[in-house]
Amino acid sequence: MYEPLLKTSSLTKVFNSLTAVDNISFDIYPGEILGLLGPNGAGKTTTIHMLLGLTTPTSGSIRVFGLDLKTRRREILSCVNFSSTYVSMPASLTVNENLKVFARLYGITDAKKVISDLLETFEIADIKDKLARHLSTGQLTRLNLAKSFINNPRILFLDEPTASLDPDIADKTRRLLKRIKDRNNISVFYTSHNMNEMESMSDRLIFLNKGKIIAEGKPDAVIKRLKGDSLEEVFLKVARGEK
Ligand SMILES: Nc1ncnc2c1ncn2[C@@H]1O[C@H](COP(=O)(O)OP(=O)(O)OP(=O)(O)O)[C@@H](O)[C@H]1O
Ligand SMILES: [Mg+2]
Structure with a gap:
């Protein structure tokens, strides 16, 4: 292993x-x-925020690339990235300017090429001169996803990346994530309330309920462990307190 x-x-x-x-x-x-799944309020976003150093844990430890997040935050954060539907981007900058700002923050040398590839990949090249405040929710999500790849991260944290996307773009985004993951061998830690997506996308799952891990493993194993036929079914049982 x-x-x-x-x-x-x-x-x-x-x-x-x-x-x-x-x-x-x-x-x-x-x-x-x-994949990290669990009912509303289960602790998913809080977990991701702790892994990103945005929230300080009350106790416990986080090691990334063998380094302690508490003392090596800067080095670690330069090699990871995140995207969340619920985190806003600078609203008075255009799509292109937003990506430029993040490229500068991460010290990307070939920023022009990287940005132009990301604009193509996430199908936002046609709106690159639009202000972020004028984007639709789905367009904003794609900008946010594009931003999360700017430093070619080794670990990508995605909090509900497909929540606001239409079925076509959501499907494309899932394929794209798999493709980029395979191409760059990155790890993706992500949350979603779409159980079909969780089942088909995740190599492994962690099922969180009221802050605790109640099952983990390959999707099949989690479904079996929680005695159901599908992830949707076991999710409903857990969310309704039948587990
Ligand atoms: N800054 C905060 N101060 C107080 N309580 C908080 C804070 N952030 C989160 N919580 C609480 O912690 C619990 C876990 O919240 P969290 O956002 O991690 O859940 P989640 O699993 O991401 O839920 P959702 O599916 O709704 O996004 C919730 O009860 C929430 O109200
Ligand atoms: Mg959340």
């Missing part, structure tokens, strides 16, 4: 009296798509 790229041990986050993430440990391996 490969060494994990990312390793969490006993990760916990308490907000006031609420334990949003409760003592979870898991690894992310090179080249895998690891």
